[in-house]
Amino acid sequence: MQIRTIRWPDDQDALWDYFARAYGPDELTSIAAWYGTYPGFDPADAFVVEAEPDGAIVGHAVLIPRTIQIEQAELPAAEIALAGVDEAYHKQGLERTLLETVHARLDERQIAVALTLGLPSSYDHWQYEYAVGLYLTSFESDIATDLALKAGQWDSAHSYERRTADRLGARSEAISVRPFYASDLPAVQALYEAESARGSYLIARDETQWLWQMDYLIRTGRYEPDDFLVAEVDNRLVAYTRVSTGREVNWFRGADAAQFSVIEAAGDHPDGVEALLAEVGAMAARMDVDRIGLFVPYESAFMRHALVRGAALRAFTGAAYLRLHDLALALTYLAPALEMRCLNSRYTGRAYRLAVTTEHDEVAVDLGLGSPELIELEVPSSSLMRLITGWYGIDHLKTGYHERHHDVLSVLFPQRRPMIALADLL
Structure with a gap:
């Protein structure tokens, strides 16, 4: 047996044979639509287990470049995908050796955070833990179509509706809702980035990734022109939504x-x-659909408005596994977000040296200007990863820091509800 990088595209037929055995013919069709085409694809990031003497491919793993956005900070990340070995070769240590090879490549790529959607038992040795929400559980938040159709209508004579509209900030302003055009991408991208900075979405997308993603959805028959809607006020885009029609998306x-x-x-x-929301309701009504699935962040404006109209909220949607692969890199890239959190709190103007110790590393980062106050945080790397994404707040830790630093650590590591957008999984 040997583990080597793929020879692309020379290995394509052999890879397709392996994927068909490992995942089935239907899944192969989906894999073949994206493999080797996504932005940043590098054959040096893909590895196969090659059997001897016939050279058959009996295992595989690939790194997909990702960027994790934490407010103003962007951390270099990679998703480990399609990792596994043929069942006939299990219990020979090949899975572990394959993942060791992948993690060595993470070092070469200077990746701060690793992500996987795989089986947890395969990754226990490397301290992967739940650290970001994922839409892959038994049921989703939803809203009845007839309730969504009531959006945009406010009875000023009705005290509850009047107060609700005021609470939401609705002013019955004239809005144009239309399909997305290619020229809208810069504005849409800015809206997504703002939503990510608020803690809703964890995966950052640049223009190349947006364009590839939409092209992929078209090629796989998952995108129609009316499935991407924008709201416009005075020729300015102020919101957007993407829908999936005629198919289930909760696997x-x-x-x-x-x-x-x-x-x-x-x-x-x-x-x-x-x-x-009203237009989405109208689309569903035209298709004679009585229920609309909601795969949107809990604290987003869209969900707030849907809840007001009677949506049912699913409080937990599953999770993906993250690993803090390089503490020094992660803190270096995270520092701008940490500093901004201090500036927007009662700790503005103060300087801190945050000294973090895990079971693997000891790293310090300076925040602010002037003579810093030392804040020591001793925490397992898996828990620190959760603090970084916001999956945990500091109150989840019972030890590892001095009580006098509790409040400032609460500012540095607020609890949020980060999600991976479903569009990044299709």
């Missing part, structure tokens, strides 16, 4: 899954969000 539901779903939303203009 664990089967016959009961929603066949019409909102898979992404961004923007917090109250009337713009109301108009989008």
